Amino acid sequence: MNEAPQISTVDEACTVISNWFDWKDDLAGSQIKLPFAVPQAIETVNRRLGRLWSRGEIGLFGSQDKLISPHRYQARPDGIVPMIWENQGVWGCGFKPEMSAQLWVTGDWPDDHSDTQAWRPTQDVVDTAVIFVMLANAMWASAKCEMDEEDEKPDEADRLLWTFAPWPEFSGFWTNNDRTLIRMQGSGWGLTARR
Numbered sequence: 001m002n003e004a005p006q007i008s009t010v011d012e013a014c015t016v017i018s019n020w021f022d023w024k025d026d027l028a029g030s031q032i033k034l035p036f037a038v039p040q041a042i043e044t045v046n047r048r049l050g051r052l053w054s055r056g057e058i059g060l061f062g063s064q065d066k067l068i069s070p071h072r073y074q075a076r077p078d079g080i081v082p083m084i085w086e087n088q089g090v091w092g093c094g095f096k097p098e099m100s101a102q103l104w105v106t107g108d109w110p111d112d113h114s115d116t117q118a119w120r121p122t123q124d125v126v127d128t129a130v131i132f133v134m135l136a137n138a139m140w141a142s143a144k145c146e147m148d149e150e151d152e153k154p155d156e157a158d159r160l161l162w163t164f165a166p167w168p169e170f171s172g173f174w175t176n177n178d179r180t181l182i183r184m185q186g187s188g189w190g191l192t193a194r195r
Contacts, residue, residue, distance in 0.1 A: 007162040007173075010041040013131045014048035016161065017060065017138045020182065020195070027051045032070045036097035039126040042070050042083065045134070059141035065133045080104055080119045083126070084133055093129040094119065101125045110167050124166060132165045135173050139182055139193040148190030157183040157192070 007013050018027075029050015032038060045067070052060050053069035061067040066085045075081050075097070084093040091107035103124040108114045111122060139145055156176040163172030170186035184191040 006160055007131065007135075010044045010127050010130055010134075011048065013134055013162070014045065016179075017049070017134060019179065020138060020142075021058070029053060029069075030071070034070070034073055036075060036081070038070050038073065038081075038097070039095055039101040041101065041125075041127040041130045045130060046070055060134065060137050063137045063140040065137065067130065067133050067137070076119075078119060084129055093126070095126050101127065103129055122166075128164050128166065131162060135162060135182070136184060136191075139184060139191055142182075142193035142195070144194040146192050148192055153183055153185045154181065154192060157181055157185075 007016060027049045029046040032043065032046055049060065050069075052058055053071070061069070065087050068083050068085070070083075073081050073083070079096045079098070080094045081097065082092055082094040086092065086107070089107070091105060091109045093109075094104045094106075095102065096104060099121075103122045103126050104119050105111065105122055106117055106119045109122070111120070153171075153174060157174040159175045159177065161173040161175050161182065163170070165172070167186065172185060174183040174185055175181060180195045182193045
């Protein structure tokens, strides 16, 4: 029995998602043409799954939280480029092109300043937010997705996929040996998707 490897990169998250939905086609997006550089994480998503931004039937980039297409990025006057918005606008994530992959946030993000709407830098990188949103959206976009009010991890979800989200009491995304189940687990985060 091979243990499923944990996701450590955006590229690996794209592979897990592609396998989950059994996508065999080339889904590369068109070249990103902006007057500023985008983080490598965004380049990777565009290279692997970018055509999905124009195909709304799947919902990978917006079934829960919205991962904005890099083809629509606009820098704000303060230099922040928003890239993710929580589905109710409670928090947002962005980057400053000159600061590489450092993650900037606004709103109710789990840090010492979650009560402010001002954009602020974090100690985290863009990759963390991108992986979290893609995995969560993949679960929400799955045909068999269930909220679990009990918030208990099913026994068969015993392989950790990814656990680097900054939220307290978040224990990660889990799967089973044959990868037919993905579970988002943590206090208030009970969500299971099955193939």
